[in-house]
Amino acid sequence: MCFHCKRELKEGEAFKTYKNRIYCHDDFVQLFAPKCRSCHQPVENEAVSAMDGKLEGKWHMACFNCQICHEPFPDNTFYVFDHQPYCKKHYHLLNNSLCSRCHEGIENLCALTAEGWRFHPSCFTCEVCQQRLGDTYYVFENRIYCEEHIQRQLGKNNQNNSHSNNSQLLDKRRTQIYNMQSNKA
Numbered sequence: 001m002c003f004h005c006k007r008e009l010k011e012g013e014a015f016k017t018y019k020n021r022i023y024c025h026d027d028f029v030q031l032f033a034p035k036c037r038s039c040h041q042p043v044e045n046e047a048v049s050a051m052d053g054k055l056e057g058k059w060h061m062a063c064f065n066c067q068i069c070h071e072p073f074p075d076n077t078f079y080v081f082d083h084q085p086y087c088k089k090h091y092h093l094l095n096n097s098l099c100s101r102c103h104e105g106i107e108n109l110c111a112l113t114a115e116g117w118r119f120h121p122s123c124f125t126c127e128v129c130q131q132r133l134g135d136t137y138y139v140f141e142n143r144i145y146c147e148e149h150i151q152r153q154l155g156k157n158n159q160n161n162s163h164s165n166n167s168q169l170l171d172k173r174r175t176q177i178y179n180m181q182s183n184k185a
């Protein structure tokens with residue numbers, strides 16, 4: 001008799017024992033098999049687990065995919081955020097590490113502005129001349145300029161407003177360049 005559902009087991013029916021108690025197969029799986037971290041159903045066969053220790057737990061083969069878009073991982077590369085696997089795009093979305101210019105994920109060097117905008121260093125350029133900016137930049141109406149082009153932007157803007165003073169408006173800011181740690185597995 002199954003300890004859980006109290007059903008008499010048929011002759012030849014598969015059963016499992018746990019702590020000297022007998023369970024029918026279905027109950028044993030429900031009660032004791034590891035649960036899939038995605039769908040929370042028991043995982044019997046075809047369990048996937050990440051071997052590198054970055055992710056704990058098990059998944060059904062079909063459930064081990066990006067937990068947002070549910071696309072499988074090409075070449076088995078995935079990213080870990082908050083103990084769940086994600087594709088590159090959704091990892092960077094969650095991690096707030098998408099480039100403000102090209103909208104691709106930033107791995108390695110990242111330019112962070114005072115506004116909290118992040119860029120690939122190669123995407124961190126003046127709106128006008130596309131020249132790469134270093135550790136200082138200028139902001140005008142949420143756009144980023146080099147020193148020469150912020151002067152021109154302010155010049156244009158001040159033609160209608162002769163009372164304002166260029167040097168007061170010159171909004172010089174500092175960039176932070178740092179190394180993004182990505183949880184690529």
Ligand SMILES: [Zn+2]
Nearest residue numbers: 002005024027
């Ligand atoms: Zn049972």
Ligand SMILES: [Zn+2]
Nearest residue numbers: 036039060063
């Ligand atoms: Zn599952």
Ligand SMILES: [Zn+2]
Nearest residue numbers: 066069087090
């Ligand atoms: Zn995804």
Ligand SMILES: [Zn+2]
Nearest residue numbers: 099102120123
């Ligand atoms: Zn970029």
Ligand SMILES: [Zn+2]
Nearest residue numbers: 126129146149
């Ligand atoms: Zn420029």
